[in-house]
Amino acid sequence: MGGTLRFTAQIVLCLVLAVFSSPFVSRLIAQDTRFHNAPASSRQQKNPYAGQTAALSAGARLYALNCRSCHGINGKGSGNVPPLSRGAVQAAPDGEIFWFITKGSVDNGMPSWASLSEQKRWQIVSYVKSLKNARPAKTDAAPPSSTASPTHAPAPAPAFTDFRFEQPGKFHKITVQDLPAPFATHSASNGPDLVARPSNAWPKAPEGFSVQQYATGLENPRALRTAPNGDVFLAESSSGAIKVFRGITSDGKAQQSDIFVSGLNEPYGIAFYPPGNNPQWVYIGNVDSVVRYPYRTGSLKAGGPAQHIADLPHAEGHWTRDIQFSPDGKKMFVxxxxxxxxxxxxxxxxxKNRADILEFNPDGSGMRVYASGIRNPGGGIAIDPKTGELWCSVNERDGLGDNLVPDYITHVQDGGFYGWPWWYIGAHQDPRHKGKHPELKEKAIVPDVLLQPHNASLEMTFYAGPQFPADYQGDIFASEHGSWNRSVRSGYEVIRVPLHQQGRASGEYEDFLTGFVLDNGNVWGRPVGVTVAQDGSLLVSDDGSNSIWRVSYTGAGSQKTAQQHGSKGPTSKDAHN
Known part of the structure; x- marks a missing residue:
């Protein structure tokens, strides 16, 4: 009985917090400055524990116990669960949030939370309000671990996979014919509860490759870009900073690092302009805008203040904004x-103007929709250096079951429509929009490469380095951040998409870098960014362990250990989950 009550409490509190940051609530606040029509008297209520370290720590433990599996560490959200670190919650006074937790809302299906002690309700308010800071309050004790994904579940249906069967060098191919009917399984809520990397856990790469830790101790490392001179730029989205790394030591670490610029608004995409060996500007995609900074090759600091280029649609939902330029430098894609x-x-x-790839002139003028119906391409777009084509890595929709809808990687057609939200993967209608827009059925494009549903495919890059074997040239590498809407986890890896040195995909992809999920289903790493270093090694950012990993080729059959390279971790061959 106690376990049932605790589980119910977890769900209720997560739902309460979800309502705080929903678009519906945002619209209510726009109409009425009081949070959920809270009485004026609630605004006058002061948090008696405000500013107390002990209250923040207690609130953090309550949050970890009840809500972290839904809203993620530091309230950054997970999948489609909105963040608590910005929006309606952060705009509301403490007293109004306390009032809403206490009273609930029948119209929104939220029961009263008055059964929780007044002190605990205020402690939760303290912690939730602290999430707007770059470094939220931390607990002084480790939060309880969550229930891991089941490892006794049946093997996935043919063509589909999960973390138990992801292995470096293993190929997968999903076709349109493999797609199940909507709701063939229930819609799972199985977000990762991150754990510290065990000492014997290390990313696994194919035979002949070595994995080293290039950098660690980072804060929410996200997109990576390599400058023409070889410097590596990193977006630390939570802290609002762009970092730059230079060189590689004999043990695979960065020789030098610096902060290129700070004070940004959840930066992600990074691009150098004009294309070529001597860019003059670094463009950055904030959640709400594109800005640029003066740049000289080799500079570790921005050469001047930001110049505003374009406003971008924002508010709730997917927040990453990636940037690329056409090879001739005449157009900017966001x-x-x-x-x-x-x-x-x-x-x-x-x-409006979301689920799109937008096209601008480099000065921000001339905006138009280049391609539409792409639910979330914000994690990664890239230009094929051989063909000049634009490609994207896409998070598709949730809620239709374990094996719908596949994420995908595809080249992007000018004027192309990719289905969202009415259709998916060609002429498959989303049952939640039954009968709508029949004229778009035949226009919905089937993407080039279908990935595991809910993989959360993020940044992608084309391999053009001097180090990997010849058959890797021109292939795509992409980071799969990992699922929350599958009953058994998938993703949490880096994949390779062969283009067969012809610039065209055959629909298959290969597991390349795995090992971020333990045997019991707990997660210690989540790949986000991927870029090719100047020496041809592959760099992968990981916002689970707050690291950057370096994958280098050491020769088939001669896989060197990380210790031989000066690292303390096991080799990808010897590491255990």
Whole structure:
């Protein structure tokens, strides 16, 4: 009975917090400055524990116990669960949030939380409000671990996989014919509860490759880009900073690092302009804008203040904005994810110019929609250096079951429509929009490479380095951040998409870098960014362990250990989950 009550409490509190940051609530606040029409008297209530370290720590433990599996570490959200670190919650006074937790809302299905002690309710308010800071309050004791993904579950259906069967060098191919009917399984809520990397855990790469830790101790490392001179730029989105790393030591670490610029608004995409060996600007995609900074080759600091280039649609939902330039430098592409899972843009103004790849002139003028119906391309767009084509890595929708809808990687057609939200993977109608827009059925494009559903495919890059074997030249590498909407986890890896040195995909992909999930289903690492270093090694950012990993080729059959390279970790061959 106690376990049932505790589980119910977890769900209720997560739902309460979810309502805080929903688009519906945002619209209510726009109409009425009081949070959920809280009485004026609640605004006058002061948090008696405000500013107390002990209250923050207690609130953090309560959050970890009840809500972290939904809203993620530091309230950054997970999948389609909105963040608590910005938006309606952060705009509301402490007293109004306390009032809402206490009273609940029948209309929104939220029961009163008055059964929780007043002190605990205020402690939760203290912690939630602290999440707007770059470094939220930390607990002085480790939070309880969450239930891991089941490892006794049946093997996945043919063509599909999960973390138990992801192995370096293993190929997968999903076709349109493999797709199940909607709701063939229930819609799972199985977000990762991150754990510290065990001493014997290390990323695993194919035979002949070595994995080293290039940098660690980072803060929410996200997108990576290599400058023409070989410097590596990193977006630390939570702290609002862009870092730059230079060189590689004999043990695989960065020789030098610095902060290129700080004070940004959740930066992600990074691009150098004009294309070529002597860029003059670094463009950065904030959640709400594109800005640029003066740059000289080799500079570790921005050469001047930011110049505003373009405003971008933002508010709730997917927040990453990636940037690329056409090879001739005449056009700038910016990817913007949807504000929701599957809200209808016909009736949802917040979806205007979202789930799109937008095209601009480099000065921010001339905006148009280059391609549409792409639920979340914000994690990664890239230009094929051989063909000049634009490609994207896409998070598809949730809620239709374990094996729908596949994420994907595809080249992007000018004017192309990729289905969201009414259709998916060609002429498959989302049952939540039954009967809508039949004229778009035949226009919905089937992407080039279908990935595991809910993989959360993020940054991608084309390999053009001097180090990997010849058959890797021109292939795509992409980071799979990992699922929350599958009953058994998938993703949490880096994949390779062979283009067969012809610039065209055959629909298959290969597990390349795995090992970020333990045997019991707990997660210690989540790949995000991927770029090719000047020496041809592959760099992968990981916002689970707050590290950058370096994958180098040492020769088939001669896989060197990390210790031989000066690292303390096991080799990818010897590491155990």
């Amino acid at each position: 990817s913007v994810g949807s504000a929701s899972n599957v809200d209808d843009p016909d009736t949802t103004p917040e979806e």
